[in-house]
Amino acid sequence: MATEITVITQLSYHLLRLHQQQATGELVITPAHASAGQWHLYFYLGRLVYATGGHHRVRRWYRILKQHCPALLTNKTLMNLEATEEPWEMHHLNYALRQGWITATQVKSMISSSVKEVVFAFVDQEAPKTEWRPGKFISQPSIFLSIEQVLQEARDLRDQWQKGGLKHLQDLLTLFSPDMAPQLKHPERLKSQVSETAYQSLTKLMNGKQTLWDVSVHMQKPLPVLIRSLLPLLHQGVIELKTVPDFPAPVLRNRQLTSPSSLTRKGLIACIDDSPVIGEVLDSMLAPLGYEVFTILNPLQGIATLLERKPDLIFLDLVMPNTNGYELCSFLRKTSTFQNTPIVILTGHDGVIDRVRAKLVGASEFLGKPPELAKVLQVLDKQLGKATASPVTDEAVLNPHLATT
Numbered sequence: 001m002a003t004e005i006t007v008i009t010q011l012s013y014h015l016l017r018l019h020q021q022q023a024t025g026e027l028v029i030t031p032a033h034a035s036a037g038q039w040h041l042y043f044y045l046g047r048l049v050y051a052t053g054g055h056h057r058v059r060r061w062y063r064i065l066k067q068h069c070p071a072l073l074t075n076k077t078l079m080n081l082e083a084t085e086e087p088w089e090m091h092h093l094n095y096a097l098r099q100g101w102i103t104a105t106q107v108k109s110m111i112s113s114s115v116k117e118v119v120f121a122f123v124d125q126e127a128p129k130t131e132w133r134p135g136k137f138i139s140q141p142s143i144f145l146s147i148e149q150v151l152q153e154a155r156d157l158r159d160q161w162q163k164g165g166l167k168h169l170q171d172l173l174t175l176f177s178p179d180m181a182p183q184l185k186h187p188e189r190l191k192s193q194v195s196e197t198a199y200q201s202l203t204k205l206m207n208g209k210q211t212l213w214d215v216s217v218h219m220q221k222p223l224p225v226l227i228r229s230l231l232p233l234l235h236q237g238v239i240e241l242k243t244v245p246d247f248p249a250p251v252l253r254n255r256q257l258t259s260p261s262s263l264t265r266k267g268l269i270a271c272i273d274d275s276p277v278i279g280e281v282l283d284s285m286l287a288p289l290g291y292e293v294f295t296i297l298n299p300l301q302g303i304a305t306l307l308e309r310k311p312d313l314i315f316l317d318l319v320m321p322n323t324n325g326y327e328l329c330s331f332l333r334k335t336s337t338f339q340n341t342p343i344v345i346l347t348g349h350d351g352v353i354d355r356v357r358a359k360l361v362g363a364s365e366f367l368g369k370p371p372e373l374a375k376v377l378q379v380l381d382k383q384l385g386k387a388t389a390s391p392v393t394d395e396a397v398l399n400p401h402l403a404t405t
Contacts, residue, residue, distance in 0.1 A: 019147045022046035026136040030129040039122045047144035051118035052087045056179045058247040067217050068109045104374040119154045160224040180241040183208030266290040270311035274320045318347035326361050333362035342383035
C-alpha cells in the first residue's frame with residue numbers, strides 16, 4: 001500500500017507541475033511491465049486534452065464508440081480511414097466532426113471516457129518511467145480537462161475498488177487487469193445458481209472474447225460493481241479470467257489525406273499573439289479545412305505584414321508585451337484597410353467588462369483561450385462571407401454564451 005501511495009504521489013506531482021507551467025506537449029508513461037504498453041497524455045497550456053495507449057488501445061476506441069456513438073461503428077468510411085498523425089483516435093474524431101457524423105457533445109464524452117480509463121490504468125502502476133516531449137499538440141474540438149479532477153476521479157474509482165474487496169483479485173491473479181476477459185468454465189454450475197434470463201445473458205458475455213471493461217459498458221454497470229458481482233463465481237471457479245490481444249490498429253501513413261493544393265481556399269486568417277503555440281493550434285485546426293493561417297508574434301512590427309497580406313479575419317490576443325488587444329483593435333479600426341475586417345479578441349479572462357471594452361473598440365467577436373475547434377468554426381461561419389464585420393451585440397455582452405452562436 002505504501003508503494004501505491006508513493007507512485008500516485010509522484011505521478012500526481014508530475015502532472016500538476018505540467019499544469020502549473022502551462023505546458024504544451026506529450027507525456028509518455030512507460031510501466032515497469034512492458035506488456036502493459038505505453039500511455040500517452042497530451043497537454044495544451046497545462047490542460048489535459050487527450051489520453052490514450054495501454055495494452056488495449058484499439059479495444060478502448062471501439063468500446064467508447066459503442067458507448068457514445070454506436071452509429072459510427074457501421075460507418076465504413078471512418079472505420080477504413082487512414083490516419084496521418086498520432087493520436088489517430090483524435091484524427092478520426094475530428095474527421096467525423098467535420099463530416100457532421102458526430103456532435104461536439106459526443107466528442108467530449110468520448111475524450112472524457114478515454115482519459116478516465118487511461119488514468120485509472122496507470123495510477124496503479126509501480127515505478128513507471130515518464131518522458132516529456134515538449135511542443136507536441138493536437139487539435140481537438142472543445143474539452144480541456146482539469147488535472148486535479150481527473151486524478152481525483154481515478155482515486156475515487158480505486159477507493160471503490162478497495163472498499164469492494166476487489167484487492168482479493170490481485171491476490172488471486174498477480175497480473176489482474178480489467179483488460180482481462182471472463183470465460184465461463186462450468187456452465188452447468190452457473191445455470192443452477194441464476195435465473196434462466198441471467199444465464200442466457202452471462203453465457204453470451206462470458207465468452208472469453210470481451211474484457212471486463214467491455215462487459216461493464218454492455219451491461220451499463222460501473223466496473224467495480226460488475227467485478228464485485230462476479231467475485232463469487234471467480235472464487236467458485238465457475239468463470240475464469242484470461243488475457244486477450246488488442247484489435248489491429250488503423251493504418252498510419254505519413255501523408256495528408258487531402259493535399260492542401262487540392263483544397264479550395266476559404267480564407268486567409270491572421271493570428272496576432274506573442275505565443276507561437278496559439279497560432280500553431282489554429283493552423284492545425286484550420287489548414288485541413290482550406291484556411292491559410294499566418295502568425296504575428298510582435299504586433300508593433302507586424303502591422304506592415306497585415307497591410308501587405310490583408311487577412312480576411314484576425315484573431316487578436318488581449319494581453320501582449322508593449323501593447324494590448326484593445327489598443328491594437330482600436331488602431332486597426334481607424335485604418336481604411338481593416339475597418340470592416342472581422343477581429344476576434346482572444347483571452348483567458350472572459351468577463352462582462354472585457355466584453356464591453358471589446359465592443360467599444362470595434363471587436364467583432366470575443367473568444368476564450370485556449371481556442372476550441374467547434375467555437376472557432378462557429379466564429380468563421382458567422383463572420384466570413386459578410387461584407388462588414390458584425391460588432392458584438394448588447395445581448396451578447398450581457399450573456400457571454402451568445403457571443404459565438
